[in-house]
Amino acid sequence: MKVLLINPVERSTVFFKLLPMRMPYLGIFQLARLTPDDIEVKLVDELVENFDYENDPFEPDLAAISASFSANALRAYEVADIYKKRGIPVVMGGVHATFMPEEAKQHADSVCLGEADEIWEAILEDAKRQASAFL
Ligand code: B12
Numbered sequence: 001m002k003v004l005l006i007n008p009v010e011r012s013t014v015f016f017k018l019l020p021m022r023m024p025y026l027g028i029f030q031l032a033r034l035t036p037d038d039i040e041v042k043l044v045d046e047l048v049e050n051f052d053y054e055n056d057p058f059e060p061d062l063a064a065i066s067a068s069f070s071a072n073a074l075r076a077y078e079v080a081d082i083y084k085k086r087g088i089p090v091v092m093g094g095v096h097a098t099f100m101p102e103e104a105k106q107h108a109d110s111v112c113l114g115e116a117d118e119i120w121e122a123i124l125e126d127a128k129r130q131a132s133a134f135l
Contacts, residue, residue, distance in 0.1 A: 001128050005031055007065070008075040009046035015071060017043040022047050027066040027094055032057035033037045039128075046075070053082045061131040062089060067104060068094035078108035089130060091123055117128070 005028040015021045018133050028043055042058050044051045062084040067076035073096045080090045084107065093112035097104040110126075111128045112119060 001033065001038075001062070001131055002042070002058060002060045002063045002122045002125070003064055003124065003127070004056075004058060005041060005043050006051075006063060006065045006076075006079055006133075007043075007047065008065060008072055008079045010072045010075040011046075013071045015069070016047070025066065027029040027068055031120055032063060034117060036121065036131065040108070050109060053079060059088070062127040063088050063090045064123075065092045067092050067097040070096045072096075073100070074104055077104075077107040077128060089127060091127070095132075106133060 007025055007028045009016055011017075017119070024045070024047060028045065032041050032043055036133045042060070063080070065076050066071050067081050076092065076096075080092060081088050090108040091110045091112060092104045092108040093116050097108075097111050098113045101113060112123060114122070
């Protein structure tokens with residue numbers, strides 16, 4: 001199974017425009033560390049890269065998107081919508097998604113509330129079952 005971990009960043013904010021404010025968000029790195037070795041992981045961090053989601057040869061089975069800072073939430077939804085439109089399951093988490101789950105749910109198949117440390121493997125198992133159901 002292949003998982004794409006995404007940290008979306010809204011580029012019009014002061015947090016992106018001022019270089020010293022571009023501090024790494026740790027959410028997706030923590031999820032990468034918690035992912036079992038038999039799952040292929042790719043990280044996209046919009047703080048440091050542009051990524052062409054529409055032409056992504058990685059073709060993930062799950063798009064896992066972080067919506068932590070509210071300032072980045074609309075960008076997170078934009079990226080989520082790209083994967084939902086392609087029929088790729090989307091899970092969202094992070095502080096903003098935790099406090100606004102009904103909003104996040106409009107763009108994601110599942111929303112993880114709070115810290116994912118103890119539930120991430122179960123989320124991956126669910127996604128794996130869904131992926132194999134379509135084989
Ligand atoms: C460390 C920290 C900072 C540091 C580092 C910032 C950084 N960029 O990393 C400093 C002190 C610099 C800072 C500054 C600011 N911060 Co700050 N910060 C925090 C703090 C205390 C911890 C964040 C962290 O690294 N956690 C560890 C990581 C691993 O946790 P995580 O990202 O939440 O990810 C976990 C879960 O959320 C979840 N998860 C996350 N993504 C995903 C995705 C999926 C798919 C799934 C399943 C799960 C999941 O699983 C992860 C692992 O358990 C939080 C409060 C908190 N307790 O969370 C506030 C917090 C994030 N900060 C906040 C704010 C407002 C700011 C500032 C804007 C303050 C200001 N006015 O300047 C600035 C922004 C600076 C910037 N450019 O980033 C707010 C954000 C609120 C919001 N709704 O946007 C928070 C929530 C504090 C608060 N309660 O107000 N901050």
